Amino acid sequence: MKAAVIVFPGSNREGDVARALKAVSGHSPAMVWHAETALPAGTDLVVLPGGFSYGDYLRCGAIAARAGIMDAVRAHAARGGLVLGICNGFQILCESGLLPGVLVRNARLRFICREALLRVERIDTPYTRKYAKGAVIRIPVAHGEGNYTADAETLRRLEGEGRVIFRYVTTAGQRDDEQVLNGAANSIAGIASEKLNVLGLMPHPENHVDPLVGPTDGRPLFESLAGVLERA
Amino acid sequence: MIPNEPKITPELVAEHGLKPDEYERILKLIGREPSFTELGIFSAMWNEHCSYKSSRLHLKGLPTKAPWVIQGPGENAGVIDIGNGLAAVFKMESHNHPSYIEPHQGAGTGVGGILRDVFTMGARPIAALNALRFGDPTHPRTRHLVAGVVSGIGGYGNSFGVPTVGGLVGFHTRYDGNCLVNAMAVGLAEADKIFYAAATGVGLPVVYLGSKTGRDGIHGATMASAEFGEGAEEKRPTVQVGDPFAEKLLLEACLEIMEAGCVVSIQDMGAAGLTCSAVEMGAKGDLGIELNLDNVPCREAGMSAYEMMLSESQERMLMVIAPGKEDEAEAIFRKWGLDFAIVGYTTDTLRFVVKHKGETVADLPIKELGDEAPLYDRPWVETPKQAPIDPASLEVNHTIPGILERLIGSPDFASKRWIWEQYDHLILNNTVQRPGGDAAVVRVNEGPKALAMTTDVTPRYCEADPFEGGKQAVAEAWRNLVAVGAKPLALTDNLNFGNPEKPEIMGQLVGCLKGIAEAAKALDFPVVSGNVSLYNETFGRAILPTPTIGGVGVLDDVSKTISLAFENAGEAILLIGETKGWLGQSAFLAEILDREDGAPPPVDLAAERRNGDFVRSLIEEGLVTAVHDVSDGGLLVAIAEMALASGIGANLLAPPAGVSPLGWWFGEDQARYVITCGNPKNGILKRAEEAGVPIQKIGATGGDRITVPGERPMPVDALRERNEAWLPIYMGAGLI
Numbered sequence: 023m024k025a026a027v028i029v030f031p032g033s034n035r036e037g038d039v040a041r042a043l044k045a046v047s048g049h050s051p052a053m054v055w056h057a058e059t060a061l062p063a064g065t066d067l068v069v070l071p072g073g074f075s076y077g078d079y080l081r082c083g084a085i086a087a088r089a090g091i092m093d094a095v096r097a098h099a100a101r102g103g104l105v106l107g108i109c110n111g112f113q114i115l116c117e118s119g120l121l122p123g124v125l126v127r128n129a130r131l132r133f134i135c136r137e138a139l140l141r142v143e144r145i146d147t148p149y150t151r152k153y154a155k156g157a158v159i160r161i162p163v164a165h166g167e168g169n170y171t172a173d174a175e176t177l178r179r180l181e182g183e184g185r186v187i188f189r190y191v192t193t194a195g196q197r198d199d200e201q202v203l204n205g206a207a208n209s210i211a212g213i214a215s216e217k218l219n220v221l222g223l224m225p226h227p228e229n230h231v232d233p234l235v236g237p238t239d240g241r242p243l244f245e246s247l248a249g250v251l252e253r254a
Numbered sequence: 255m256i257p258n259e260p261k262i263t264p265e266l267v268a269e270h271g272l273k274p275d276e277y278e279r280i281l282k283l284i285g286r287e288p289s290f291t292e293l294g295i296f297s298a299m300w301n302e303h304c305s306y307k308s309s310r311l312h313l314k315g316l317p318t319k320a321p322w323v324i325q326g327p328g329e330n331a332g333v334i335d336i337g338n339g340l341a342a343v344f345k346m347e348s349h350n351h352p353s354y355i356e357p358h359q360g361a362g363t364g365v366g367g368i369l370r371d372v373f374t375m376g377a378r379p380i381a382a383l384n385a386l387r388f389g390d391p392t393h394p395r396t397r398h399l400v401a402g403v404v405s406g407i408g409g410y411g412n413s414f415g416v417p418t419v420g421g422l423v424g425f426h427t428r429y430d431g432n433c434l435v436n437a438m439a440v441g442l443a444e445a446d447k448i449f450y451a452a453a454t455g456v457g458l459p460v461v462y463l464g465s466k467t468g469r470d471g472i473h474g475a476t477m478a479s480a481e482f483g484e485g486a487e488e489k490r491p492t493v494q495v496g497d498p499f500a501e502k503l504l505l506e507a508c509l510e511i512m513e514a515g516c517v518v519s520i521q522d523m524g525a526a527g528l529t530c531s532a533v534e535m536g537a538k539g540d541l542g543i544e545l546n547l548d549n550v551p552c553r554e555a556g557m558s559a560y561e562m563m564l565s566e567s568q569e570r571m572l573m574v575i576a577p578g579k580e581d582e583a584e585a586i587f588r589k590w591g592l593d594f595a596i597v598g599y600t601t602d603t604l605r606f607v608v609k610h611k612g613e614t615v616a617d618l619p620i621k622e623l624g625d626e627a628p629l630y631d632r633p634w635v636e637t638p639k640q641a642p643i644d645p646a647s648l649e650v651n652h653t654i655p656g657i658l659e660r661l662i663g664s665p666d667f668a669s670k671r672w673i674w675e676q677y678d679h680l681i682l683n684n685t686v687q688r689p690g691g692d693a694a695v696v697r698v699n700e701g702p703k704a705l706a707m708t709t710d711v712t713p714r715y716c717e718a719d720p721f722e723g724g725k726q727a728v729a730e731a732w733r734n735l736v737a738v739g740a741k742p743l744a745l746t747d748n749l750n751f752g753n754p755e756k757p758e759i760m761g762q763l764v765g766c767l768k769g770i771a772e773a774a775k776a777l778d779f780p781v782v783s784g785n786v787s788l789y790n791e792t793f794g795r796a797i798l799p800t801p802t803i804g805g806v807g808v809l810d811d812v813s814k815t816i817s818l819a820f821e822n823a824g825e826a827i828l829l830i831g832e833t834k835g836w837l838g839q840s841a842f843l844a845e846i847l848d849r850e851d852g853a854p855p856p857v858d859l860a861a862e863r864r865n866g867d868f869v870r871s872l873i874e875e876g877l878v879t880a881v882h883d884v885s886d887g888g889l890l891v892a893i894a895e896m897a898l899a900s901g902i903g904a905n906l907l908a909p910p911a912g913v914s915p916l917g918w919w920f921g922e923d924q925a926r927y928v929i930t931c932g933n934p935k936n937g938i939l940k941r942a943e944e945a946g947v948p949i950q951k952i953g954a955t956g957g958d959r960i961t962v963p964g965e966r967p968m969p970v971d972a973l974r975e976r977n978e979a980w981l982p983i984y985m986g987a988g989l990i
Contacts, residue, residue, distance in 0.1 A: 031591060032499050034415025038683045072681075074413040077499025133408050135678045164412070164678040229680045234697065234812065236680075 023251035025051035025067040028095065030086045030114075035072030035228065039108065042228040043069075046244035047251075056089040066251045067104040068095050070111030072164070072226060082125060082167050083113030092118055104148055104247070105220045109165055112212070112222030121213060121222045122180070123172030129205025133166040137237075138203060138225055140188045140211050141195065147187060147218045148250040152242035158195045159239035161225040163203065168224035170206040170213075180213055188212035188223050262287055270297035276628055283622055291560045291608065291615040295623070298526035298564055299533060302788050305627035308754035309786045312764050315771045316781040322743055323780055324445060330371040330522065331441070332782025333448055334744045336808045340698065341445040342705055343377035346385075346438035346748040346804040348787035352493040353435040357402025361435045362410035362496040363568055368439040369414060370522040373505050374571065376449040376512050377441025380682060381696045382411050384421040384437050385709040385748070385802040389430030391665050391984055396425070399433050400673075401985065406496075407437070408676040413498035414505070417685050418677035419694035422709055425665040431792025436748040438804040440707055442698060449512060451521040451531075453539035453574045453600050458518060460532070460543060460598035461580075463507070463587055464570040465500045468553035471527070471566025481753055481791040500569040500592070507590040508571060514586065516579040523570040529563045531572040532598070533606055536620045542601035543620065547610040551593040559610040574600060634760035637720050643838040643852035645914035645921075650846070654919055655968045657846055658890050658960075659976055661920075662898075664845050667887055668980035669898075686812055690899065692737040692883055693805075695815050704812035706740030708805050712886055713798035714839045715854035720762045724769020724801055725857040729924060731805035732777050733883040736866040737927060739815045739873035740807030745774065747784040747803055752796025754788045762799040763788075770801060776859035777866075779805070816873050818882035819899035820930060823956035825879060827904060828938070829889065831865050831926030832948045835917015841886045842920035855922045862925040868947045869927050877936055884926035889952075890919040890962075892928050897960055897970045898977055906953035908963040919962070930955055 025043050027036050036053065044050045051069065052062045061068065075086035086092070092114075099105045099120055107115040115121040128134060137160050142153040153159070172180070180186055188211040190202045202209045204224070212223025227240030260266070267277045270293055280288055280296050288296060302308060318326035324341055325333035331345035349364025369379050384407060389396045411418045416439070453460075471494035511517055519539065521531040528550070536543040547562050557565075575583050580596070587594040601607075606623060608616040652660070661667050674689040686704060687695035693708035710730045716723030728745065735742040747770060752759040774781055790797040809815055837843055838852025872878045880900075884892045893904055909918035931938060942949035959967040 031503055032413070034413075034502065035681060038681065041683060073415065074499060074502075077413065077497070079499065132405075133412055133676045133678070135412075135680060136675050162680050164680060166412070226680070229683055232683065234701070235683055235686055 023047045023049055023066055023248050024064050025069060026054045026061050026065045027051045027069045027071055028054050028056060028091055030056045030075035030089060032075045032077055033071050033073035035109065035226065039069050039071050039228040042231045042244050045231055046241060047248040054091060056086065056091050058091050059094060061094050061098060065098065067106065067247060068098055070107040070114050072109035072111060075110055075114065081117065083110060083117040086114045087118035096120065099220050102217060102219050106149065107222040108226060108228065109224055112224055115220060115222040120220050121215060122176045123170055125167050126169045126171055127167050128169050134203055135164040136162065138163045139191050139193065140225060141191045143186050143189055144184055147214060149221045149243055149246050150187060151249065152246040158191060160230065160237045161227050161240055162229050163225045165224055168204045168206065170210040172207065177207055181208065183216065185214050186210050187214050187221060260290060262293060270294065271301055272297055276300060279628060283626055284618060289615055291563055292618060294560045294564050295529050295616055295618065298529045299623050300627045304526055304530055306786055307628045308630050308632055308788060309749065309763060310629055311631055312767045315767060317771060317775045318780050318782065320778060320780045323782055324448065326782050327784060329450060330374045332744060332746060333375065334782060335445055336703065336705065338703065339445050341443045341448065342440060342806055343372050343375050343443055344438065344440040344746055344804065344806055345371050345783035346436055346746045346802065347371065347785040348748050348750060349435045349437060350432060350750065350787050350790055353403055354433050356493040357399050358406040359493050359495050361403040361406030363494045364435050364437040365407055365410040366496045366498065366501050366568055367524050368437045369416065369501065370524065372439045372441035373508055374449065374520050374522040375443065376447050377443035378509060379416045379439050379441045380684065381440045381694065381707060382416045382418045382438065383707055383709050383804065384435065386421065386423045387429045387434035387800060388425050389433065390427040391425055393430045397985065403433065403435055404673050404676050410496055410498045412678040414502050415681055417679045417681050419679050419685055419696060420689055420708060423670050423673060426713065426798060428798045431795065432790040432797050434750050434797065434800055436802045438709060438746065440705060440806060449517055449520050451519055451534050451538050453519045453535045453541050455518060456541065456600055456602045458574050458577060458600045459580060459596045460600065461573045461575050461583065462550060462570065462595045462597045463573060464504045464592055465497060465567060466551040466553040466593055467557065467562055467565045468567045469557065469561055469565060470494045472561060472564045481789045494566045494568050496568050503590045503592055504569050504571060507587050507592055511583045511586045514582055516575055516583040518574040518576050520571060520573045523572060525566065527564060527566050533620055533623050535572060535574065536606060537624050542603035542605045543598055544601050544607040545598035545609065547608060549595045549597045551595050559608060559615040563608065632754055632760045633757045634764050635757045636761050637765060640718055640838065640851060640853045643843065645835055645837055645917045648847065648916065650916065652846060654915065654962050654965045657842065657920065658894060658968060659973065661841060661845055661887055661891055662894055662973060663976035663980050665980060666841065667891065669978045670981060671978065672981040672985060686815060687738055687817060691817050692734040693740065695738050695809065695812065697812050702811045702813065704809045704815065706735045706738050706807040706809060708734040709802055710734060711800055711802045713800045714844065714850055716762065716766055716799040716801060718839050718854045720765025720799060721769040722854050722856055724766035725773040725859065726854065726924065727801055727803045728770050728773035728777065728779060729857050729859065729862045730885055731803040732779055733866060735805050735807035736870050737881045737883045739870060740809045741870065742777065742779050742805055742807040744780050744782045745803050745805045747781055747801055749784065749786045750790055750797060750800040750802065751788050752791045759796055766799055766801045773857065773859055777863055814874055814876065816878060816881050817899065818896050819880060820896050820902040820955045821879040822932065823902055825930045825932050825955045826951055827953040827955060828929050828931065828949055829926060829952045830869060830929060830947060830949050831861065831923065833913055833918060833921060833923050833926065835913045835921040836923045837917055837921055840888065840920060840922045842888065842916065855924050857924045864945065865925045865927065865947050868942060868945050869929065872929065872938065877938060878929045878931050880930040882928050884928060886922055888920040888922050894960060894973055896928065898974050901970060902955050903957040903959045903970050904953050904955050905957065905961050
């Protein structure tokens with residue numbers, strides 16, 4: 023697998039995701055500085071990592087979405103290339119128009135770092151094929167602005183096209199929009215593009231790959247990618 | 255002739271926090287009246303915060319050396335060797351006064367300052383901790399302070415990208431007018447690549463890096479060296495404003511230019527900003543420094559020399575750059591979008607010369623600025639001893655379960671999850687033991703080595719008996735590290751006290767320091783860094799003496815670490831250490847009987863060491879399944895915490911003969927641990943006997959309730975509800 027992790031000023035989980043990719047695929051990704059204008063030749067997967075790009079001082083991800091490298095990322099996505107945005111990366115994907123909707127402040131206005139329960143809504147994507155359908159997995163969140171929202175028409179389309187890939191659920195495995203930890207519409211934790219090649223999610227699968235530091239429910243996501251890319 | 259505007263008057267001197275005799279000292283030292291800028295420089299260098307003038311004499315008694323200590327107190331942070339060519343770099347520092355005035359920015363910049371202290375030495379921060387003390391929950395300001403301090407700590411650390419893995423939070427009416435925010439950071443460096451402040455070489459460029467200088471924080475250190483009275487809010491402009499994004503960039507840029515071999519010496523601009531950092535670089539390196547303020551990057555036009563020298567704008571560094579490396583260093587800083595300016599040179603004059611707009615605004619002897627700072631042997635009186643409490647003398651109308659329920663639902667014992675969930679404690683993917691245990695455990699790089707870290711102190715004990723309280727704080731931190739399987743290596747101390755000009759307060763400081771020194775010696779747990787925060791008083795009322803101890807230990811194999819959660823049902827619960835049933839200054843007495851009296855529990859350091867070494871050997875050999883140290887609240891609270899962490903209950907035996915039930919369940923005797931093991935016949939009892947370690951079986955794990963003979967059972971779920979409820983409800987936050 024040839025992966026590239028984009029590093030913006032203020033990114034801070036680039037090391038965590040690089041480590042997860044290495045642990046699962048055996049290969050270290052290229053770390054690409056935001057001011058570059060081209061991806062390394064042969065890049066299969068682009069990762070926009072978590073963090074506080076540009077301090078999140080405007081809207082989260084708004085400045086990063088206009089960084090030099092982002093035209094190359096958009097072109098890669100348009101070619102059907104894989105783009106994974108985690109947390110701040112998801113915010114950047116929304117701000118750059120690669121995914122619809124926006125992430126606003128958590129409903130209770132506080133940063134939340136805790137394990138969340140997610141239901142895997144479909145497994146026929148390059149990111150989820152190693153999960154069981156409907157599996158409920160433990161993945162931590164760490165965000166202050168992870169409250170996904172979009173207009174009613176967009177939400178209908180996302181649901182209708184089956185593009186909600188991860189959803190927050192209760193301990194009973196049920197969706198409960200009233201109790202969702204950050205207030206996200208339809209309990210949305212992660213969505214994909216129409217062709218399913220771009221995935222954005224708020225939780226951090228890269229922090230749950232190592233049994234020493236917690237559950238390993240994030241591992242299948244990276245295994246799915248490694249499998250897809252090996253076949254490519 | 256140095257221009258002198260405005261004129262120096264006794265009022266102006268007093269406004270700078272300098273006493274008349276201290277001003278006389280300045281006149282004698284320089285042989286003339288100081289300029290306005292010079293007066294500002296002296297006030298910055300000679301305040302309590304920077305000069306340690308009241309505490310210096312007594313800090314000398316602390317043990318600071320051990321074979322594994324690379325750098326003790328006196329630098330930005332302490333450095334210890336943790337093996338494999340690696341070093342842990344750590345320190346704790348207070349930001350009490352600013353946090354009370356403006357809690358979000360005050361606490362945030364406290365975190366920023368301590369992180370900078372660590373990466374200034376060439377270490378990448380791998381963990382942050384804190385110790386917070388707030389006033390009584392019913393005090394009108396407390397809720398606002400909790401909300402602001404927590405959002406400030408989280409806002410800074412989360413954005414910077416360091417996991418906040420541990421800490422403590424306590425409430426007491428004596429902090430009503432002065433909350434305490436003690437922030438600790440731990441970093442990792444290669445043991446042979448530590449950077450220091452001392453400049454070397456004459457004529458080398460002194461470079462200013464990082465954010466621009468603004469008018470914020472002017473006189474912050476002087477403000478932090480005074481009591482509060484009416485009008486504390488008016489001091490808000492002295493609080494700095496933090497920018498964690500700039501700090502993150504500064505971290506990456508600093509580590510990159512260090513790696514590139516550009517840095518001769520480095521000092522962050524913390525308290526007293528450019529003044530303190532430049533003077534330290536020169537004085538420690540036996541060199542003079544000449545600054546030209548025309549080159550200082552400023553946030554606004556028209557800043558005076560005085561303002562530039564005293565600004566405490568955050569996220570700034572001063573460095574001496576290696577000859578010929580200026581361009582390379584500048585390119586790295588420009589890449590990170592940070593300011594880079596040559597603002598001066600090292601000289602061989604031993605003078606601190608400051609120029610602005612072609613005029614010399616300060617010309618002072620650089621060594622004397624630090625070395626000749628006033629040193630006070632302030633009068634002090636010993637705190638009167640109190641008599642021990644006889645449990646038989648207590649009239650109690652509560653059942654044992656009733657007391658436990660009250661205790662674990664009380665502000666000090668209630669779960670602090672609402673707080674630590676606002677801190678990113680998982681970033682960097684090395685957090686092996688998360689918040690809520692005895693100590694946090696953070697893996698070092700790819701392992702198997704790990705660091706354990708904790709903060710602790712019991713202010714009630716220190717108030718009643720500073721010496722025993724000081725000992726206890728060190729012993730407790732040491733015990734926390736042992737309980738997760740670590741070998742304790744060194745500590746950092748953050749000494750928070752009231753006004754040292756009062757003999758009884760000074761007596762608390764002296765007593766606590768003696769206790770800390772004695773325990774640190776006995777436990778081979780040297781002091782490698784620290785900070786003193788005095789004048790924590792409002793309207794003449796002082797805080798409880800609070801010498802917070804931050805401890806760091808090492809585990810050679812992180813897979814051996816053990817948590818406090820019961821692991822299996824049907825296991826034996828054993829108590830290590832002797833229980834007499836010591837109730838003086840206990841949480842039971844304070845919470846249930848509303849009494850804070852009696853002698854605090856004495857600390858037998860030999861027993862502490864013997865019991866701790868024994869417990870660690872059991873963990874290392876994999877003979878135990880859960881370990882928890884018994885601290886304030888006593889045995890039943892410790893067991894409840896182990897049950898809450900796991901959901902598994904416990905069936906407990908009756909107290910042994912000779913110990914009162916109250917003393918047995920809620921006494922706070924020291925040097926104790928609760929351990930569990932699958933089979934107590936695996937030799938533990940025999941080994942304990944051989945080692946001279948008191949041990950007894952006190953019950954077994956199992957079920958979903960905690961049962962005590964003759965009392966109603968306590969369902970773990972109901973205890974959890976009580977334990978989790980208080981803080982979110984208090985903060986008006988709802989339970990999600």
